[in-house]
Amino acid sequence: MPDVVFDIIGTCIGYDVMIDAITNRIGDKLLKYQCNPELFFNAWGTACERDFSYLSQIGHYQTTKKILRATFFRTLYQAGIEDPKEFANEEDLEYLSNEWLKLKCRPELPELWSKLRENGLTIWCLTDGDRERVKGYFKNSNLEMPEENIISCDSLGVGKPTPEVYTYMLSKLPNNGKDAWFGAAHMWDCCAAKKAGFKTAWTNVYEKYPCEDIFGAPDIIADGLIDLGDKIIAATV
Structure with missing residues (x-):
């Protein structure tokens, strides 16, 4: 067979675990920028997939977990948040990274x-x-x-x-x-x-x-x- x-x-x-985690951690703040948690996660995850693929293609392979962490604040900026590190902090990123392991x-x-x-x-x-x-x-x-x-x-x-x-x-x-x-x-x-x-x-x-x-x-x-x-x-x- x-x-x-x-x-x-x-x-x-x-991805429900991650969307719930974003909602609980920074959801209310995201909504002030007209960005709901699901939209933010899709932007973050899709950008991670893109960078994973591009880095692989140029012979600079990186793990998805590393890329996801590295692109968090960038995604916040691209969501219209001018100062992402005032909006969120390393503790927020650590929390969301740990939730990624719980899918x-x-x-x-x-x-x-x-x-x-x-x-x-x-x-x-x-x-x-x-x-x-x-x-x-x-x-x-x-x-x-x-x-x-x-x-x-x-x-x-x-x-x-x-x-x-x-x-x-x-x-x-x-x-x-x-x-x-x-x-x-x-x-x-x-x-x-x-x-x-x-x-x-x-x-x-x-x-x-x-x-x-x-x-x-x-x-x-x-x-x-x-x-x-x-x-x-x-x-x-």
């Missing part, structure tokens, strides 16, 4: 993985996060994931969506990943995986709109995680 490789943060792991799986994930495994598919994780942090997310959610099936870009020194990451992942799979699936909530991730040779399945749990006119069409477009699993199983079994 084929293997299914999942992106983790954003796809399997939701949890999306509620549908245990059922999705159970369905896939019951139908004979093997699940793998390919993540820009470090392995220990990702293991912690699964522990936070009481979800089992074999450590040997968690592949972190930290071990490669190069991040997604660099093509080498996906070809390396394929090489780890039986038969070099022939007929393997890649599941993600990021269309850029699906686009890169498809170019490498994966069949791709995108779910709308994070981006909502697939924007196929710029990314191309994945093999599957799913409404949520359970629909993602059902469609992979239907296309495989």
